[in-house]
Amino acid sequence: MESKVSPPGDRGAAAEQPAVKLAGIDITFHLKGGSRYQAVKGIDLSVAPGEFVSVVGPTGCGKSTLLNAAAGLLTPSAGKVSIFGQPLSGLNRRAGYLFQQDALMPWKTALDNVKVALEPMGVSDAEADKRARDWLGRVGLRAFVERYPHMLSGGQRKRVALAQMLIRDPEILLMDEPFGPLDAQTRQIMGNLLLDLWSKDRKALIFVTHDLEEAIALSDRVVVMTAGPAAGIVADYRVPLARPRDIAEIRLEKAFHEIHRDIWASLRVEVQKAYAMGEGKELVEGASS
Ligand SMILES: Nc1ncnc2c1ncn2[C@@H]1O[C@H](COP(=O)(O)OP(=O)(O)OP(=O)(O)O)[C@@H](O)[C@H]1O
Ligand SMILES: [Mg+2]
Structure with a gap:
């Protein structure tokens, strides 16, 4: 995995537990007729308290599925979800969830x-x-x-x-394409509102979006998922932009363009793979395996 994240220890000696830690997560759905579909495989993702992490990836790769695992709405087929160092069983009561719908x-x-x-x-x-x-x-x-x-x-x-x-x-915020259906100007207004609210009282935030510019403008880190099936994390970038940010203004900065170019290089490949796979070409594993 390509990683532009600072090594652990940057945050000082306090061995703070991650707010959310997904370790070796596999999620397989059982479909009608006995077949199954492995949505994600081997996902490792840690989000520190107070950290704003965006997850981007092609449609259908498993972003909502991962949030559901962090929210305790579904139990992974393999791997472990920990919340502030405690294994999660059942609903994650320390998290608030803003659904895609x-x-x-x-x-x-x-x-x-x-x-x-x-x-x-x-x-x-x-x-x-x-x-x-x-x-x-x-x-x-x-x-x-x-x-x-x-x-x-x-x-x-x-x-x-x-x-x-x-x-x-809630101590953890899980947001699934919250501004997806909105027009570009309203998205920017909502983005600034979110940053304003978040910066007053920083919570760990996992923000799923299909909009790479939005992800960069808002986040401390941007995580890129591969196309499914068995989607994983292909890259994890730290966003080197100072806060406070105005999400319309920040898009004009040179550093914004540089990181956008880097992340898009990873994301584009996955988006192309997802399109190439097309409808009906997803791998559905047989019930016997
Ligand atoms: N309950 C389910 N049963 C079977 N398959 C499922 C189920 N939920 C999700 N999937 C499949 O798992 C994959 C990941 O779905 P998910 O909703 O997590 O994708 P996503 O990355 O959030 O997509 P989008 O960007 O379109 O919201 C998809 O192929 C989807 O069809
Ligand atoms: Mg989704």
């Missing part, structure tokens, strides 16, 4: 969609109301608290989802 409840207002995240924590209704209004304010939706999801734009719905995740104050 819009997950707001259409019958609840923005306010109630955010409040609902506090329900399992036994917070009183008055307190939940106060905190939810505060979070909706922080994501720029103070005037929209009583709107239902269908009365909000795509970008506004993503802001509600962001507030819904952050209100629980």
